[in-house]
Amino acid sequence: MLIDRALRQAAGRGVKVSLLVSDWNLRPPALAGLRDLARVPNIEVRFAVIPEARRGFIPYARVIHSKVMRVDDDICWIGTSNWGYEYFYESRNVEVILRRLGVAKVLDTLFLSLWNGPYVQRLDPDKEYQAPKID
Numbered sequence: 453m454l455i456d457r458a459l460r461q462a463a464g465r466g467v468k469v470s471l472l473v474s475d476w477n478l479r480p481p482a483l484a485g486l487r488d489l490a491r492v493p494n495i496e497v498r499f500a501v502i503p504e505a506r507r508g509f510i511p512y513a514r515v516i517h518s519k520v521m522r523v524d525d526d527i528c529w530i531g532t533s534n535w536g537y538e539y540f541y542e543s544r545n546v547e548v549i550l551r552r553l554g555v556a557k558v559l560d561t562l563f564l565s566l567w568n569g570p571y572v573q574r575l576d577p578d579k580e581y582q583a584p585k586i587d
Contacts, residue, residue: 463494479583487577497575
């Protein structure tokens with residue numbers, strides 16, 4: 453996959469890659485790819501688990517669903533696509549690439565609040581995970 457290869461190449465050049473995904477990715481085949489990435493030096497993978505609502509399970513809800521990538525000091529990508537092949541090549545979505553330091557700083561603040569927040573855990577590539585209920 454192109455994104456996987458690009459992340460590995462960046463890490464190989466010494467770039468620190470921080471990948472935050474939803475716990476929805478703790479199922480095959482996504483989990484295997486995330487485990488492989490988590491073993492790569494300079495790549496840290498974490499996942500977010502949003503607790504169930506007080507009223508109980510809500511299908512397709514309680515998930516961090518943002519799609520954002522910080523590329524450089526002031527470049528960021530924001531889109532509606534999940535990062536799978538079919539989203540990029542077989543569906544219509546909206547993607548925006550911005551070179552705006554102010555926007556990049558806001559996205560950094562948002563990302564760090566999630567990354568360091570109470571609902572996020574580091575992915576242990578050797579741990580067995582229970583896939584969350586989605587529907």
